[in-house]
Amino acid sequence: MRSAIWSGFLAAIVCAVTVGLVAQAPPSSSAPQTGKQVTFSGCIEKAPAEAGASAATAAPAFILANAAPAGSASGSASGTVGTSGGARPASKYRLDADAAKLTPHVGHKVEVTGTVDDMPSSATPPSGATASSAAAGPKLKVESVKMVAATCS
Numbered sequence: 001m002r003s004a005i006w007s008g009f010l011a012a013i014v015c016a017v018t019v020g021l022v023a024q025a026p027p028s029s030s031a032p033q034t035g036k037q038v039t040f041s042g043c044i045e046k047a048p049a050e051a052g053a054s055a056a057t058a059a060p061a062f063i064l065a066n067a068a069p070a071g072s073a074s075g076s077a078s079g080t081v082g083t084s085g086g087a088r089p090a091s092k093y094r095l096d097a098d099a100a101k102l103t104p105h106v107g108h109k110v111e112v113t114g115t116v117d118d119m120p121s122s123a124t125p126p127s128g129a130t131a132s133s134a135a136a137g138p139k140l141k142v143e144s145v146k147m148v149a150a151t152c153s
Contacts, residue, residue, distance in 0.1 A: 039113045040093065040140070042067035043152035044105045047094070062095040062102045064140060066152070070111045090137040097142035109149040114142040 047061035067090065095102060095112065117139040 037113065037115055037143070038140075039070040039111055040064060040067040041070045041109065041111045041148060042093075043107070043109055044095070044102055044112075044145075046106055062097070062099075062106070063137075064093040064095055064110075064112055065091070067091055067093050092137040093140040094137060095142050096139050097145075101142065101145060105145055105147055107152060108147050109152050111146045111148055112140060112142055113144045113146075114140045116140055 042064040043066055045063050045065050047063045093112075093116070096114075096117070
């Protein structure tokens with residue numbers, strides 16, 4: 001009889017500890033997870049030239065400004081960004097794509113599909129990078145670009 005009581009008491013303690021640990025798990029956020037495919041709408045802009053880089057060797061850099069998860073204003077969500085939680089996605093993304101793919105869309109409102117590559121906060125930028133490139137936000141490796149409007153408004 002005593003062993004049955006102790007077994008029940010032990011099982012109750014294990015259940016209580018498990019519930020407590022699950023309750024402490026971090027909440028899901030709406031910020032895109034690194035490596036997952038996402039779709040953002042926004043405006044493609046040329047990034048300002050970085051100091052120290054010559055015009056001949058520097059590849060054109062592009063930024064997706066006013067970025068928002070695609071479908072947040074319209075009814076169809078086409079990304080894998082969640083809708084609950086506290087963290088918000090960045091409003092600017094550095095675009096990692098061939099310049100020929102992005103140049104025709106400078107100044108246009110577009111939907112960009114790709115994967116987010118966050119720069120760890122403890123990492124230092126490469127020697128050629130400046131604070132302005134790090135301040136532009138996380139990098140979005142572009143897989144496809146679709147024009148939504150001819151102007152950004």
